[in-house]
Each structure stands twice: as structure tokens, then as C-alpha cells.
Amino acid sequence: MKQIAVLSGKGGTGKTTITASLAVLARNTVVADCDVDAPDLHMLLHPEIIKTQEFKGSKRAVIDKTKCVECGLCREKCRFDAITEDITVDPISCEGCGVCTIICPVSAVTLTERISGYAYFSKTKYGFMAHAMLSPSESNSGKLVTLVRQNARILAEKEESDLIIIDGPPGIGCPVIASVTGVDAGLVITEPTMSGIHDLERALQLLKHFNIQPFVCVNMYDINKENTEKIVDFCEENRIKTVGNITFNPIITEAMVNGKPIVDYAPESDVAKEIERMWKNIVSALKLGSG
């Protein structure tokens, strides 16, 4: 089984739009939406949920006020400033480390588990899908990403699918690292802007750090052709394969408004053709069986 992660560094470069189209083109694949903070892929693939799982990702300290003597030791030892002056826990700052529970002389503090999101096993028109939703202002998105990837593998094994396509979150931090560990290839979607180039470089460094084969796609390449050339040259110098250039075309937003992957919504459009070409490049570079 192979796994490809779609990432970007910079947000809003078109990860989800492209992932949805690859899911259509790849056939018999499982897609995993690992942007658990702000998942959007379901708006294009319309999954029908088969099974829901509770996600208990983080714990929070709770102070039993009937036992508390307000000595303030917990407040002093907490490194996250999560205990307020009146000795109550600020649930937004608490990272659930448990130091307060061992420091409290009267055992008034306990850690409680709580549901901080949900993970889903789903079916779509194009194949199976693993996804999740982190509750707003919760932490530990990396752990939830790991759960989504586990679920995707379960689905892939059950359905005898040989490919998992992962829609990653933006950035290079914990949920991104959780999205790329152990994948066969990372497809970095960038745009020809100064920020796009800067963030592409950092995303490629991340892939290198974890020894993952990189591919690059320049989205909206005609917004600034000079910058696109810079990206292509940079990739060549570093022996990174540029697998696709996609034009700026408002039809992408139109497809999104209509809730469809672009290759399904407008299969004859230049954008759809370019994504198809890109997919063929990836298939041959990774020697994928189907697709």
C-alpha cells in the first residue's frame, strides 16, 4: 500500500481542491482528510458517515473546591499559566500535563479526559474516506491526525485498496508532521508568490528531514510567470520533480460553490486536464499499479 500526502506550507494554495480531484482520478483509493482543525474536503466529496468514533485527545485538570485549601502551589508550579489567581483552571491554557495533581498537598486536583473531537469512517461516490473534526479551541490535533491515518489504513485493508491520499493541513508543525510520517511521497502545492516560494522551501525541507520523496505542483502559475520560473529552476537544481502547473481559472471556485471536484464538475476544462496530466506523472514516478 502506498500513501501520498498533499501539503503546502502556506495555506490556501489549493490542497483540498487538488486532493478531491486526485481521489476521483485514482479510483479505488482511500482519502484521509488530515486538516482536522478546518476540514473542507467533505464539502467536495460529500461523505456518508458509516461509523463515528469519539476522540479523547486531551485531559484537563479539575480542582475539587471542597478539598482545595488555596495554598497556590499548583499556580506556582504550572508552566502554562493555566491556574488563575482564584485557583481555578483555565481550560484554554491547561495542557493536561498533570503537574498540579502531584504537587497538590491535599489531593484536590485530578485530570479528566474529555471528548475533544470526532473521527469518522465514511463512504463517498468515489471511494472510502477517513476524516475528523477537532472541537473548536481544542489541542492535540497531531494525535487526531494519527487516528485518521490509522482509520484510513483500516479502510484500505478492508477494501483492498493500494493507495491512500492524504489532505494535509497547512504549516510544518505537529499536525503536518503527523500527516507525513511514513508516507511514500509528499505532493507540495505552491503558488508563484513570494510567500508561496518561502513556504514551499520550508515544506520541502520538512520532507527532506523525514526522507520523503517530494513532488511539486505550481497552482495559479500564470499569476506571476517569473516566480513560477524561479520555482521550477529551484526544483530542478534540487532534483525535485515538478509534476504539474495549473492555471488560474475562476471555474475552480465555481466547482467549489457547486460542491464538486473540478475533474468531475468540468472535465473538459484546462484545469481538469492539467490535474489529469499531473496525476499521470505521479503514477509513473511512483510506479502505482492502478490509476
Place this chain on the structure above:
Amino acid sequence: MIVSIASGKGGTGKTSVAVNMALSIKNVQFLDCDVEEPNVHLLLHPKIDRTEPVYVLVPFVNEESCDYCGECSRFCQYNAIFVGSEKVLIFPELCHSCGGCTAVCPKKAINEEKHKVGTLKSGSAGGLELVYGELEVGEPMAVPVIREVKRRIDKSRNVVLDSPPGTSCPVIETVKGSDFCILVTEPTPFGLHDLKIAVQVLENMQIPFGVVINRAGIGDKKVYEYCREKSIPILLEIPFQRRIAELYSRGVPFSLEMPEWKEKFEALFNEARKLVDK
């Protein structure tokens, strides 16, 4: 006043709004809290006069005193310590630096040492002070670097914070303590969906906020309907224009080339101030 700029969905134009606003008002301290992918310096071209490492504390086990009892490993909520029969393994990238392991160790065999997770840079561009952080590539935790950036806040100035995208820990760390938050969105289904999540976060945190609609004219009208229903003020609309996109692609804040926007961004800041005072 501390104003943060956040979004939910990435790439909606947070940095662009933050930079153009900062360039249109006076006495500004700008903190780029998107330490995973900091971009503000690409638009402001600051002169950097200080570069400092950012460290976190991670455990260091003195194996001569350790009897491999495993207390530290059982205590650690983040699986950052593994105790084998004759070896202790520490995973610094999983450690949250809570210090609990040093406290529970019955043999006092654990000390803490510094582990570099990022770099803090500060400097200036024109009259504007800029501070930003850069997370080390391969390090998962952005929050300690954001905390370090925010430690430089100078409340006597107009503080502008550029947040990373999303709705989890790095965003919360950034917007915490803000007097006002500007949420930048685009009028598309993805933009609206992620805006709704960001709104819940700010409501949970009881931070007053308003919305800027970027790329107005693309997509649909549902963002407007949502804001109307929820009585969320729309503070500014920036139309989709190829010229704005092109300027951005070259790293030029568009209000510098299109000066009619300076007033609009100044008005945006004043509107935020009015809403805070209310």
C-alpha cells in the same frame, strides 16, 4: 490596543490585511505569530537587528542515579519518555516541558536541559517594529515559539498580531489576550465553513471580533448571509482584483501602490478600536 488577525482557512489574506493595516496606522509593533510559515518579513523587508534562539526545557536523565523504576514514563501525558530495563529514551519533540518528570522521580535523577526549537528575530521597517519567530524545521511544537514572540509585546503601542491559520493550539496561543480579533475570510464555501469554526473559538475565548471579506466578488453570498444572521460586523471588503494578486505575488503590500486603500485600512483599525471601547 492588541489586535490579532486570524482566519480558520489558510490563504485568505491574513498577512496581507495585517501588513496593509499596519502600514496605514502609526506607532505600530508588529508580531508575526505564524512561526511555522512566517511571511510578514517578505512584505516589509525589515532590517533585523537581533536574532536569538528559542529554547524549551526537556528532561535529561542521569543514568547513574536512575534505577529504571518508570515513574517518569507513567507520569508523562505525552509519551515523551520511554523507560526500558536498562535504558531511558527521551523524545524531546513530544515533550511539553511541564517539568513533571523531574518532580516525580524518586531518585532525583532527572534534570532539565535546553533544546532549541526556533529562532526569534526582531528589527524594524520604517517606523514600524517587527518581531517574528521561526520554528525549526522538523520540530512539531509551534506554541513555545509563539509564546516567546508574544513576550515582546509592548502594550503602549498599537500591537498587530498575525496568526497562523487553523483553529487549534497555535491560533489560540496567538489570539489569547487580544483586545480584538479581525477574521479574514473569502466568500466561498471553504471560507465560510472555516470562518464558522473560528467564530466558535473566539466566542469560547470571549474576544470581540469582526470580519474582513477578501476577494469579494468570487464564490457566493453565503458569508454575507451568515454574518447578517449572527450580527457579526463586516469591517471591510477587498474585491478580487488581478492587480492586488499580482502585487502580492511580488511581495508588495498593495496599499503602497494603491494609496486610496490607506484610508480604508486606517478606518478598519479605528472601527476595531470603536468596537473594543463599546
